[in-house]
Amino acid sequence: MSTHARITASVYTSHVPAIGVAMDQGRTQDPYWQPLFAGYEASRRWMDAHRPDAIVLVYNDHANAFSLDMIPTFALGTAERYEPADEGWGPRAVPPVLGHGELAAHLAQSVIQQDFDLTLVNRMTVDHGLTVPLSLMFGEQPAGAPHWPVPVIPLAVNVVQYPVPSGRRCLQLGQAIRRAVESFDAPLKVQVWGTGGMSHQLQGPRAGLINQTWDQAWMDRLIADPRGLSEMPHLEYVREAGSEGIELVMWLIARGAMSDLADLPGLDAPPRAPRVAHRFYHVPASNTAVGHLILENP
Numbered sequence: 001m002s003t004h005a006r007i008t009a010s011v012y013t014s015h016v017p018a019i020g021v022a023m024d025q026g027r028t029q030d031p032y033w034q035p036l037f038a039g040y041e042a043s044r045r046w047m048d049a050h051r052p053d054a055i056v057l058v059y060n061d062h063a064n065a066f067s068l069d070m071i072p073t074f075a076l077g078t079a080e081r082y083e084p085a086d087e088g089w090g091p092r093a094v095p096p097v098l099g100h101g102e103l104a105a106h107l108a109q110s111v112i113q114q115d116f117d118l119t120l121v122n123r124m125t126v127d128h129g130l131t132v133p134l135s136l137m138f139g140e141q142p143a144g145a146p147h148w149p150v151p152v153i154p155l156a157v158n159v160v161q162y163p164v165p166s167g168r169r170c171l172q173l174g175q176a177i178r179r180a181v182e183s184f185d186a187p188l189k190v191q192v193w194g195t196g197g198m199s200h201q202l203q204g205p206r207a208g209l210i211n212q213t214w215d216q217a218w219m220d221r222l223i224a225d226p227r228g229l230s231e232m233p234h235l236e237y238v239r240e241a242g243s244e245g246i247e248l249v250m251w252l253i254a255r256g257a258m259s260d261l262a263d264l265p266g267l268d269a270p271p272r273a274p275r276v277a278h279r280f281y282h283v284p285a286s287n288t289a290v291g292h293l294i295l296e297n298p
């Protein structure tokens with residue numbers, strides 16, 4: 001039994017705000033939404049059986065906590081708690097997010113010492129980018145629940161205002177997060193989630209763009225060829241997956257944290273690929289394609 005923390009799995013999911021609205025308004029069994037939520041039933045059972053002690057939740061803020069006044073590329077949440085943001089219709093009626101101060105402080109120390117110049121955030125609200133993935137994976141929470149079932153360390157990535165980080169940098173940040181987690185001196189089970197995507201464009205002449213073939217091929221490569229995929233230029237995301245498809249670079253952070261991407265010198269056996277515990281894809285949800293993966297470390 002290890003005395004240090006370890007990454008047990010990574011979870012990937014889109015964060016379409018209308019999904020949160022459908023849950024909050026009790027419309028998940030409407031014909032439009034039923035097939036989407038059916039795809040997450042297995043995920044919720046998996047989460048019941050594989051509940052971690054903490055989640056590093058990689059997501060993007062949509063000009064709610066941040067704005068054009070200040071644009072951190074990678075912002076790590078080191079707060080005790082985070083309230084849901086008011087995105088214009090009042091805050092979602094979901095529980096506040098409980099942080100994990102000790103692990104967050106350790107991640108800050110370790111990741112910054114590994115030369116990633118994170119921004120640290122001690123106070124912010126969290127928008128649909130973070131709360132919709134929690135809703136999808138944990139389901140509706142009882143009224144008055146004091147917080148979500150698992151502490152969350154938010155990692156907000158700027159994918160809204162160019163310049164945005166490269167896929168390669170995101171994969172490397174995931175690798176740094178894995179090293180940081182594995183040097184935390186308590187036997188915690190930690191998941192890293194990558195959220196946002198898949199193909200979608202919300203504005204301009206191509207609004208409504210969805211590219212199912214490209215999305216599926218991208219997920220194939222995320223599983224089997226993450227290093228190669230991390231070299232994909234921004235232009236290809238925007239051209240093939242729409243302007244908001246660029247959110248997908250965040251999935252590479254979670255993928256980089258998986259053990260097959262650890263650089264262990266002298267290891268004779270090739271690293272074992274993660275196990276695909278669940279894969280789901282659905283079109284449409286609002287204006288976007290929804291993609292979802294659960295990868296377990298062997």
Ligand code: DHB
Nearest residue numbers: 015016017062286287288
């Ligand atoms: C929508 C908004 C998002 O932030 C997103 O990532 C996907 C969809 C929307 O408004 O439909």
Ligand code: FE
Nearest residue numbers: 015062196247
């Ligand atoms: Fe978004």
